[in-house]
Amino acid sequence: MSERTKLGLIAGIFLAIYYAPFSHPRVQNSILEAFWMLQDYAHHHVLTCLIPAFFIAGAISVFVSRASVMKYFGAKADKVLSYGVASVSGAILAVCSCTVLPIYAGISQRGAGIGPAAAFLYSGPAINVLAIILTARVLGLEMGLARAVGAISFSVLIGLAMAFIFRHEEKAVPDDSMFSAAAEEAARPLWKEILYFLSMICVLVFAAWAKPEQPVGFFDAVYRIHWRLAGASFIALFWMLAAWFKKEELASWTGSTWEFAKQIFPLLLGGVFVAGLLMGRPGLDNGLIPNRYVAMLVGGNSIWANLFASVAGALMYFATLTEVPILQGLMGSGMGKGPALALLLAGPALSLPSVIVLNKIMGAKKMLAYVGLVVGMSTLAGMAYGALF
DSSP, rough: OOOHHHHHHHHHHHHHHHHTTSSSHHHHHHHHHHHHHHHHHHHIIIIIIIHHHHHHHHHHHHHHHHHHHHHHTTTTHHHHHHHHHHHHHHHHHHOOTTHHHHHHHHHHTTTTHHHHHHHHHHHHHHHHHHHHHHHHHHHHHHHHHHHHHHHHHHHHHHHHHHHHHHHHHTTOOOOOOHHHHOOOOOOHHHHHHHHHHHHHHOOOOHHHHOOOOSHHHHHHHHHHHHHHHHHHHHHHHHHHHHOOHHHHHHHHHHHHHHHHHHHHHHHHHHHHHHHHHHSSTTTTSSSSSSHHHHHTTTOOOOOHHHHHHHHHHHHHHTTTTTTHHHHHHHHHHOOOHHHHHHHHTTTOOOOHHHHHHHHHHHHHHHHHHHHHHHHHHHHHHHHHHHOHH
């Protein structure tokens, strides 16, 4: 950063503070709302979602061989296999747009192709089975089916589009055989590696298991014992670490986890703060941008209404399942069905915090392409759905 840029940044911050209308009630509420948003994020996401995701990312970076990643996610891997695995693995995790970032960074660091990695990045937060079921029950069966079809197809289409757009960069990646030839002999049998990763995934999934709206069925039964399941998974993980791993391996794992945490966590907190400042917490009207303006702009089924809904969804932060009651309220205020689907397809997969982190992980060019694909495809899907229903 040049000295002139630093001077401009300092001057800009000074002028913003000097002229900010802090006496205005909405400005005061939005500042407080930003800190409430940070606290809410800390209470519900850091310990149960983000920290397990950092450890999974660190484990991928240390214990998963580059040859294995290249086999399933590499640029030259079988397309059906790679995109199928990316979509399914993302759906199994069922994480939010921020929690998926460390894991995405881990598989990218190990050599995953741009396309399969992007498919995984979208599928993790977008293809949430419980969220899709809740959508169908609260917003209607056709909306739930449209969300399911759109999310599954988008994960593959976005991955293929990213692979095509950046195909020249993919060609620069060394041939898979180089990694296969250089791959070290595994320190443990494959079944031990699988159980180790499965235990971490179970900790993440069960600790973050959201309470279903209807207290019946499988999801509610799991919710009632989700802490016991998470605790049992953690105990199993602790036993495996003590019995199967050397101290040097554990040191490498924690070191890699810390590298991901210090790169991603500060950016996420900054993004959550800004999102809270602008939009407020989901379901409340305390941000700088009043909710009524959002509802006014997403009525009908015009291209602008769908585009605005997609962009708004890409900037707002949705915790898992919170998008459904928010959409229910917006639709009650006049939001069209097309824009509602557009927000459902773009919102869970993106947020202002995740966009900031993606810019750091993949670079501005790939980040803009990924965000553009999600927003553009969500807009078109919303228009098509709105025209049909």
